[in-house]
Amino acid sequence: MTSPPRPHLVTHGGKFHCDEVFAYVVLRRALGLEAPGGDHTLLRTRDAGAIQAGDVVFDVGGVADAAAGRFDHHQRGAPMRPDGTPFSSAGLVWQVHGEAAVAALLRGAGAERFAGGIARELDDGLVRRIDEIDNGVAGGGVAGGRDTLGLASLIGEFNPSWNDPASSGPNAGDDAFLEAAALADGMLVRRVGALRARLEAEAAVLAAHARAEDPRILVLERGMPWKNVVLARELPVLFAVSPASNGHWMVDTVPPEPGSFAQKRPLPEGWAGLQDAALAEASGVPDAVFVHLRRFVGAARSREGAIAMARAAL
DSSP states (O other): OOOOOEEEEEOOOOSOOOHHHHHHHHHHHHTTTOSBBTBBBEEEEEEEEHHHOOOOOEOOOOOOEGTTTTEOSSSSTTOOOOOOBOOHHHHHHHHHHHHHHHHHGGGGGOEEEEEEEEHHHHHHIIEEEEEEHHHHHSSSSTTTTTTTSSHHHHTTTSSSOSGGGGSSSSSTTTHHHHHHHHHHHHHHHHHHHHHHHHHHHHHHHHHHHHHOSTTTTEOOOOOOOOOHHHHHHHOOOEEEEEEESSSEEEEEEEETEEEEEEEESOOOOOTTTOEEEEHHHHOOOEEEEETTTTSSSESSSSSHHHHHHHHHHH
């Protein structure tokens, strides 16, 4: 059997920017490509003939036509977002290939069901910001100066300096482009993983609450972020029970709103600051360990003990 032809990806040569580096990362993930020279070729050029011959062309060529695999934004009449924000090549590629790239990253965890939501969230934040920065749109920078720790700045640092031999010649900057792509790819992998974890936590919290004996007590079998889910979904939870890394089980109170240090219902005043035997006597829970002086958290040595503390606190 003959192997399928290798896709020929083309972008411009010379100094590179965050948008085409990120676009390349998205294309590789969406199309299932590994390394250039292996299962695909990457050409950085300004040669019109070479650009015309590309299978997928991004950030060069003067054409925006997704069906033809053209994703440039430098020409007159280039596409814009509905709110008037100009697309960069990253945004243009993301509209077509973003969800597939996310799905590819989620496939190993069997979490492809989250791909659409994650792709939309990344587009609203990360990809839009790349578009803004590349097009010099207000909101893309940082007040008072350059965002030296932003992704666009970090990608830009990979460009060879003027006195670096790698800055001249027909392949100037090509190796640096791939190094920058590795950074952008690692960031995308981590960001997708974090968003997947948040959505999985949300699903787990909702499932745990649905099977709760008392809707005011949320019992989780693993530690995970739960407060934002409880508050956003307006669940009637007052206490959350979950395991801690030291083997104890925690009893957490619920704040009235995100970021608040108050509690909808603090642990009983008579438990404040008590530990071990003193707390066990005051609470009636034999394996109670401690309650913070400010009464926003406590612990027991067992799951059953922590649940008993929460019930007693009600």
